[in-house]
Amino acid sequence: MQRSSRKKSTWSMMTALVLGSALTLSACGSNNDGNSGAASPSASSAGGSAAAESGKLVEWGWDKGSHDKLMAEFSKNHPDIQVEYVEVSAKDYLKKIQTSIASGSDLPDIIWAEAAQRGAIYELNVMDDLGAAPYSFDKSALLDFEVPLLTNGKGQLVALDQQVAPGAVAYKRELAKQYLGTDDPDQLASMFKSWDDFAQKGKEVFDKSGGKVTMFASLMDAYTILSNQMTKPFIDGVSVNKTDMLGIFGQLQKLRDMNNEAKLSMWSPSWSASYSQNNVIFYPAANWSPEFVIKPNDKNSNGAWGLTVPPGGGFTYGGTSIGIWKGSKQKEAAWTYLKGMYGSAEGADVSFNGMKSILPLKSVFEDTSKLASGPDEFFGGQDLNKFWIEKVFPSIKAKPVTKYDQDVYAASEIVLQTMAQDPKFDANSAFEKWTEELKKNHPELTIE
Amino acid sequence: MMKTTGINRTNKWPYLFIAPYFLFYAVFSLFPILFTLYLSFTDWDLFGNNNFVGFYNYVQLFAHDKFFWKSLGNVLLFIACYLPALVLFGMLIASLIESRMIRRKTFFRLSFFSAYMTTPVAIGIIFALLFDWQGGFINNLFVELGWIHEKVNWLGSAAWARWIVILMIFWKNLGYFIMFYTAGMASIDTSIYEAAQIDGASARSVFFRITIPLLKPINLFLVVTSIIGGLQLVEEPMLLYSGWASGTSMTGGPDGSVFTPIWYMFDASFSGSSFKYGKGAAIAYSTFLFIALFSLIGIKWLNRDGDSK
Numbered sequence: 001m002q003r004s005s006r007k008k009s010t011w012s013m014m015t016a017l018v019l020g021s022a023l024t025l026s027a028c029g030s031n032n033d034g035n036s037g038a039a040s041p042s043a044s045s046a047g048g049s050a051a052a053e054s055g056k057l058v059e060w061g062w063d064k065g066s067h068d069k070l071m072a073e074f075s076k077n078h079p080d081i082q083v084e085y086v087e088v089s090a091k092d093y094l095k096k097i098q099t100s101i102a103s104g105s106d107l108p109d110i111i112w113a114e115a116a117q118r119g120a121i122y123e124l125n126v127m128d129d130l131g132a133a134p135y136s137f138d139k140s141a142l143l144d145f146e147v148p149l150l151t152n153g154k155g156q157l158v159a160l161d162q163q164v165a166p167g168a169v170a171y172k173r174e175l176a177k178q179y180l181g182t183d184d185p186d187q188l189a190s191m192f193k194s195w196d197d198f199a200q201k202g203k204e205v206f207d208k209s210g211g212k213v214t215m216f217a218s219l220m221d222a223y224t225i226l227s228n229q230m231t232k233p234f235i236d237g238v239s240v241n242k243t244d245m246l247g248i249f250g251q252l253q254k255l256r257d258m259n260n261e262a263k264l265s266m267w268s269p270s271w272s273a274s275y276s277q278n279n280v281i282f283y284p285a286a287n288w289s290p291e292f293v294i295k296p297n298d299k300n301s302n303g304a305w306g307l308t309v310p311p312g313g314g315f316t317y318g319g320t321s322i323g324i325w326k327g328s329k330q331k332e333a334a335w336t337y338l339k340g341m342y343g344s345a346e347g348a349d350v351s352f353n354g355m356k357s358i359l360p361l362k363s364v365f366e367d368t369s370k371l372a373s374g375p376d377e378f379f380g381g382q383d384l385n386k387f388w389i390e391k392v393f394p395s396i397k398a399k400p401v402t403k404y405d406q407d408v409y410a411a412s413e414i415v416l417q418t419m420a421q422d423p424k425f426d427a428n429s430a431f432e433k434w435t436e437e438l439k440k441n442h443p444e445l446t447i448e
Numbered sequence: 449m450m451k452t453t454g455i456n457r458t459n460k461w462p463y464l465f466i467a468p469y470f471l472f473y474a475v476f477s478l479f480p481i482l483f484t485l486y487l488s489f490t491d492w493d494l495f496g497n498n499n500f501v502g503f504y505n506y507v508q509l510f511a512h513d514k515f516f517w518k519s520l521g522n523v524l525l526f527i528a529c530y531l532p533a534l535v536l537f538g539m540l541i542a543s544l545i546e547s548r549m550i551r552r553k554t555f556f557r558l559s560f561f562s563a564y565m566t567t568p569v570a571i572g573i574i575f576a577l578l579f580d581w582q583g584g585f586i587n588n589l590f591v592e593l594g595w596i597h598e599k600v601n602w603l604g605s606a607a608w609a610r611w612i613v614i615l616m617i618f619w620k621n622l623g624y625f626i627m628f629y630t631a632g633m634a635s636i637d638t639s640i641y642e643a644a645q646i647d648g649a650s651a652r653s654v655f656f657r658i659t660i661p662l663l664k665p666i667n668l669f670l671v672v673t674s675i676i677g678g679l680q681l682v683e684e685p686m687l688l689y690s691g692w693a694s695g696t697s698m699t700g701g702p703d704g705s706v707f708t709p710i711w712y713m714f715d716a717s718f719s720g721s722s723f724k725y726g727k728g729a730a731i732a733y734s735t736f737l738f739i740a741l742f743s744l745i746g747i748k749w750l751n752r753d754g755d756s757k
Binding site (some may be wrong): 094101102117161264404405410421442443 | 495496508515561580581582601604606697699700701716719721724
């Protein structure tokens, strides 16, 4: 009897150990859909202005250099708001958010969202509605084209943009002069009334150079411009935007058939190396491209580059939006930080003084004279900020973001690789393959 | 006769000593395994769905998902190509290394084995750089030598992509096979070879009638573990097409030619923005079933003589 009870207690002890550990660990992963940790705005706003001016926020981001410069400016006005900045690569950002939600871990107070991942992060329902209390941000303060880039599927504004991210094309002045007859940005812009004009000129350039010079480095370069010039989303609800996508693939097919691209892979080492070689005239470029792409890839040139507007006009290219986690325990401080960096006149000064970046607020554009960046020798004396403000903003376009955007980009990469190498692969085949790729993990999608 | 019953006063200590292992096993292996099985019966994603859907994910996979069958077909094709080659070349090179013709045996063993020690990430990136279309070493070399006039898009062609993956796995694993065969050959009693020599057996007969039959346990181990590893293949093709080296990522390679079941699991659950954990779990369990099936076939096939006797 005694022996049996001892045996039982040993078994019970071991079972309890196993179950206890299993439950402790599994509790980390239980019952969290991204909302369960949400603190109610009213509860968190109880602290009043003291809570708004002090706190230690956690922020995940991938550009510490810029963060530090902005933080130095911001801290002058808000010395008691501190930020624990955690570096997470842009490529892994969505995965880190995703695994944190699935495992029930805390998200940072301040969440970043890269262009292609925005839609997915917004739909995960982890970011607070900035239009609602306690934030009550008036979205009419933003430039009109910005609103769809910051809005989730429910129509809530859930983030603010770090800066405007206008897109155009960068070009090599020497090649433009040699093959297109001018290196003047305005003359180049007026030379191409349509993409068909552009493709035709590209064919002439290719023939004239004996096949050495092309307009673009890859089809993906052209896709970057064309897809960002769309004004309707790739997918509306679950309905694929067939008309626009077929139009884009048709245009890309023309560019390929008329030898407008050098068959490089965008962002590959050979693509990067092409910046310092004289074989490609145009590259898609945003306002961040000179600093992060063009100058690093063509260090030794000076005055060799220019910026002009592509056929179809300006577009938004890349950029990072930033929002507040629903579960943040320091929403007032988070809002002081977000607004003081990106959502107010104060933020406009912080951004411009810290990074020379321009916020997409209407008030900022009331007097653009102070936004000029001065002549840039690398770009043949062009004032880059003046170019973006005067030449690109009037025609800039943007489309609503969707949770499918990242997968759309991946499917397009696959399709355009095939299109680049197979001359028989036409726009219809491209669209068919593109939808097949998308439906692999999104079987709910329908074709109009 | 003493009846052995469960835990008692005298034998409880061994149980307690091995308990930590089982504790960790229960928490870090058993629980995830069972939880994954449960997940495979749900439609859990991070967009608010988390419903029990029974066998729906499995029905979709087996009856309607050509990507799953293609990924499975790809890995079986890879195994069918590289496994016989590994066995053949592994044995031949091992017997060469073990022969009297070769002096510095350790040098050769290490040379072949070093590829196996290389991380799959590095292998994926090295091969991506080697076979890059415009800037790759292979194309530049072939053009310089005049063997080709136009650069070949190795990684853009479905057929070439498969051969490159097969080559990667073969190159990586050859040293591993050689290592096992040389160890196996060294353990065969030399008196058997001496007896064969005295009886006048040719080198060919010795190889086919003594060496190969005595290496059967090693072959069984290598074949079965290669089938398991082959069906779980993911890092090499994924890295080849991740875009780390080539810039542009391409899930599954051209036409899905190097897509593998585990890559599909990763793609459905973690990559991109579908977050389909239920589907990913079903792919993981389905792959496990096929691993069990093909491993069993491999064991039966290699043991066929033993069974008949």
